[in-house]
Amino acid sequence: MTVADLFDPEGIAVVGASDTPGKIGYEAMQNAIQFDGPVYPVNPSSSGTVFNREFISSVTEISGEVDLALCCVPAPVVPDIIRECGEAGIGGAVIFAGGFSEAGPEGQELQERLVETAIEGDVAVLGPNTSGFLVPEEKLYATFATNINTIPPGNIAVIAQSGGLAYAIAFQAENKGVGLSAMVGLGNRANVGFKEAIEYFDSDVKTDAIVLHVEGTDNGRGLLETCERIETPVVAYNVGEQDVGDFAESHTGALTGEYELYEAGFAQYGVPTVRSSTELLDAGTVLASSPQPDGPNVGVVTAQAGPGIAITDRLKAAGANLPSLTEETQDVVEEILPGITFSANPVDTGRPMPEFGDVVAAVARDENIDIVLVYELYEGGLGYPTEALEGLAEEVDKPIVFASSGPDEIVREELAELEALGIPTFTAPERAADATSALVQYAKRNAEPDVTVVGKGVSTDD
Amino acid sequence: MTETLKIARNEQRSALTEAEAKKLLADRGLAVPDSETVDSPKSAVQTAEKIGYPVVAKVASPSVQHKSEWGDGVGVNVGLKNSESVRTAAEDIFDAADQQEIDADVLIEAGVNLEKGLEVIVGGTRDPSFGPTVLVGLGGITVEVLQDTSHRIAPVSTAEAVEMTYELEASPLLDGYRGSPTVDREAVAEAIVTVGEVLDENEEIREIEINPLLAESERAVVLDALVSLED
Secondary structure, eight states, rough: TTTHHHHHHSSSEEETTTTTSHHHHHHHHHHHTTSSEEEEEEEEOSSSEEEEEOOOOGGGGGOOOOEEEOSSSSSSHHHHHHHHHHHOOOOOEEEEOOGGGGGGGHHHHHHHHHHHHHHTOOOOEEEEEEEEEEEEGGEEEEEOOOTTTOOEEHHHHHHSSSSHHHHHHHHHHHHHHHOOEEEEETOOOOOOOOHHHHHHHSTTTOOOOOOESSSSSHHHHHHHHHHHHHHSSEEEEEEOTTOOOTTTTHHHHHOHHHHHHHHHHHHTTTTTTEESSOOOOOOOOHHHOOOOOSSSEEEEEESSSHHHHHHHHHHHHHTTTTTOHHHHHHHHHHHHHHHHHHHOOSSEOOOTTTHHHHHHHHHHOOTTSEEEEEEOOOOOTTTTOOHHHTTTTHHHOOEEEEEOOOOHHHHHHHHHHHHTTTOOSSHHHHHHHHHHHHHHHHHHHHHHHHHHHTTTOOOOOO | OOOOHHHHHHTSSSBOOOOHHHHHTTTTTTOOEEEEEEEEEEEEHHHHHHHHHHHEEEOOOTOOHHHHHHHGGGGGEEESSSSSHHHHHHHHHHHHHHTTOOEEEEEEEEOOGGGGGGGEEEEEETTTTEEEEEEETTTTTHHHHHHOEEEEESOOOOOHHHHHHHHSSTGGGGGGGOOOEEEEEEEHHHHHHHHHHHHHOTTTTTEEEEEEEEEEOOEEOOOOEEEEEEO
């Protein structure tokens, strides 16, 4: 089985294709034909054409190149379709239908039959009970959801247990202008689960960060081990905190909920966790677009004290260090800002100024600092220090996160210029702080043991 | 599989006795109070004399898991300071066992001064999705009410286990508070590490619970332990 047939096909068969608008066989067909490759509508009870392509009675009758089948058929016929896919040499299939393991014992049995068939026929099956996946760069829309072709291509892969949440994240990305290398809803995970999807997108050159939505799996340890093994940074949104069961009844067993184990496990295996889909995308954005941080030491530069304090507060709560700047850096800052009230960390310039970018650069070059977080309110006469920051993130090889507030039409355009320099931007101070906190978590969770326990007098010799 | 586990399996028991569980942990280097299992009030007294007062007398039977609630509260008797009170406590346990028609012995154990330490829970469970896992929390009602626990996928290193103790909201209490003793975090960590290892190495164990582990300034003592077996 190779999931490349699924996520990187040569051609597509839409099984259960329909010429009736509104049916999933129609919507899936409409999406599929945007792909730059052959797309075949398959339906034994239809004749004529749909979107100028002639109906074919079975996947086994297709003569051209095809390795992905989008199955728009009801649950009971799915195993038969998968068997035919195997016979036809189609190595990947997406099953949209529900009514499998999520639907009681009968569905469970049906899913078992499906998995057996898939293994026999060597077919990588995404779903069942999924809304499919997207690879925007390839215009590969293996889904029946509509209006998805506005989701821009980029370098973040979204892998969600729930297809619904996958779209919630994908459309937030679209709204914010963040690009995705892929969006995958895993659904019931017949034989393509977290492991297979994560490994595939780890090896995908277009993917620079993987973001996960997790509700629970039957192999939590396997998922953690996969995350630890791969190169691409991963961040996870683990849902289900409140489902703790009847904890007071007994102790150990009842206290050990799956949520707690995921939170602990992700920390142990080097994966930052977040608490909302918005944070997930923000964390993915900074991990995908920044150099990886070497440590948890954040330098904050702010042009307004209030947002700076809010940012600092949040960073500290998340376990960030805000170390003092070196004397050398403090000298540079004081030369730019004579009589500055506070030049340690955060550096507060009082208001935006022409040399604001130089202050940011000085902090970024400080050897005590691993990550830089900048906040300034937009000021018309000054604009943003785009020129001063050009090449800075690469030069210092550290993440620089930039937050600013101002009128939408101005910040949208001007912040895009900073984004193009590899500086992720946010328009709310707390969102920037939370995204930076994910970087801090990433650095701490992937650090050598002696870094994470600094200051606690703990021996780590084991 | 250790001899104790084999015996328990052969008897189709769902758990080890407290004495067996403690021995399993003591064999791995964890501190337990001196103790002996006896089958008569007379040998209970002899044992108490040998161990030295005060002692604790507890019901010891594979069919009793919640000892303090058992037999109208005669299952656990602490702070026994002389032969008379040991004899009475043992007789109460044997009588209650006879009434319930179960086989029971009595565990006589050296009494421990709870004021000298902090009661901690250290546990481990075999999760269907994660395999062996461990947890630490403050013992007693704190863990039930506040769920102040730290978890890890096992096995863990000592450094990780020490880190777990710092993750507790109650962590400052381990550094001593208003005259209470500072706790030896490494000793607590050793208990966590051991629970993780035992669980990792013995697939027939489903769950281990040390509750309480009395964390003192120089050591941590297993005051009660439960080892449940897979069905």
